[in-house]
Amino acid sequence: MLLSIQDLAVRNFHFDATGLVVDVAPTWSIPRCGECGAKCRSGHDSRSRRWRHHDLAGMTLRLRYRIRRAYCGA
Numbered sequence: 001m002l003l004s005i006q007d008l009a010v011r012n013f014h015f016d017a018t019g020l021v022v023d024v025a026p027t028w029s030i031p032r033c034g035e036c037g038a039k040c041r042s043g044h045d046s047r048s049r050r051w052r053h054h055d056l057a058g059m060t061l062r063l064r065y066r067i068r069r070a071y072c073g074a
């Protein structure tokens with residue numbers, strides 16, 4: 001996991017049965033091609049991923065991140 005937390009903004013959070021879930025989103029707005037890294041405007045899909053971050057005051061804190069994937073078509 002090489003994502004930098006500085007590139008993420010907290011959008012929302014809620015509690016579920018296991019702890020705190022924080023929705024985060026990238027601070028950048030232009031998706032990048034998953035193949036070559038070029039900036040793209042279309043052809044992306046997204047899926048959410050969540051991972052356990054660390055425990056906060058005895059609760060499980062997880063980040064939920066909507067992955068954006070894009071392909072420039074090259």
Ligand SMILES: [Zn+2]
Nearest residue numbers: 033035036072
């Ligand atoms: Zn590309």
